[in-house]
Amino acid sequence: MDVKKYAEAFWEDGFICIENFFHTLLMDQLNDSILEHFSRHPNWIHNSQFISKSETEVVPWFPFREGNKSFEPIENDPKLEWLTHEILGEGWESLYLMVMFSKKGTKGQAWHQDCPPEESSQFNLNRLCYTHDINDTTGGKTIVMPGSHRKGIIPSGSPHEDLDNQVVLAPKKGTLVILHGHTWHRVLPVKGAYRFSTNARAIPKGTSENITDIAVYRNMRYRFSTSEVIEER
Numbered sequence: 001m002d003v004k005k006y007a008e009a010f011w012e013d014g015f016i017c018i019e020n021f022f023h024t025l026l027m028d029q030l031n032d033s034i035l036e037h038f039s040r041h042p043n044w045i046h047n048s049q050f051i052s053k054s055e056t057e058v059v060p061w062f063p064f065r066e067g068n069k070s071f072e073p074i075e076n077d078p079k080l081e082w083l084t085h086e087i088l089g090e091g092w093e094s095l096y097l098m099v100m101f102s103k104k105g106t107k108g109q110a111w112h113q114d115c116p117p118e119e120s121s122q123f124n125l126n127r128l129c130y131t132h133d134i135n136d137t138t139g140g141k142t143i144v145m146p147g148s149h150r151k152g153i154i155p156s157g158s159p160h161e162d163l164d165n166q167v168v169l170a171p172k173k174g175t176l177v178i179l180h181g182h183t184w185h186r187v188l189p190v191k192g193a194y195r196f197s198t199n200a201r202a203i204p205k206g207t208s209e210n211i212t213d214i215a216v217y218r219n220m221r222y223r224f225s226t227s228e229v230i231e232e233r
């Protein structure tokens with residue numbers, strides 16, 4: 001694996017997408033764990049104001065917080081650690097591992113940045129693993145804006161509109177997507193039975209652990225810890 005090349009591409013574009021990064025067998029096992037979890041806990045955690053204003057319909061699950069170790073092979077993957085180190089440098093840390101579930105017929109996720117972009121050195125790194133194919137049938141493709149991690153705040157505007165130069169990703173089972181938290185991104189509506197993605201978030205040295213508490217949407221800034229719109233845009 002040419003980590004230097006991947007790290008350069010990441011810093012140029014604000015994302016990279018690598019197919020066949022994780023083993024199929026592991027992906028099938030994790031997909032089953034996720035299905036099993038959400039068949040027991042199908043409910044929304046976000047409040048309805050967030051869902052309607054953000055146009056984001058996703059249910060998070062933090063398996064490590066409840067002692068579920070099935071995702072350790074992702075978090076501890078030596079290739080992923082190597083690549084993360086090349087991108088973030090010495091002293092990077094794991095933040096948390098979050099599985100995201102969207103039901104059939106839901107909107108996906110509107111354009112956003114995971115954290116405020118004003119301070120370029122303060123960001124989260126999304127390390128996204130896909131346990132099933134995302135394609136035209138399933139819907140839920142991930143859309144990113146190349147180079148936008150260097151462009152500051154996403155312009156205010158319509159939450160889901162197509163933007164010039166956007167890139168549409170259709171990650172397959174086992175694909176790794178690494179995405180800078182300041183990169184503008186969104187998820188298309190979900191058409192299949194379900195859509196899962198697993199995000200082993202990391203941070204560079206010296207970054208606050210609550211870096212992802214405030215997310216930036218085209219119509220607001222939202223603080224998750226207090227379930228509050230802190231700025232209308």
Ligand SMILES: O=C(O)CCC(=O)C(=O)O
Pocket residue numbers: 100109114126128142185186187196197199
């Ligand atoms: O599920 C995805 O493809 C992207 C989700 C997302 O917005 C994120 O991980 O920050």
Ligand SMILES: [Fe+2]
Pocket residue numbers: 112113114185
């Ligand atoms: Fe995001």
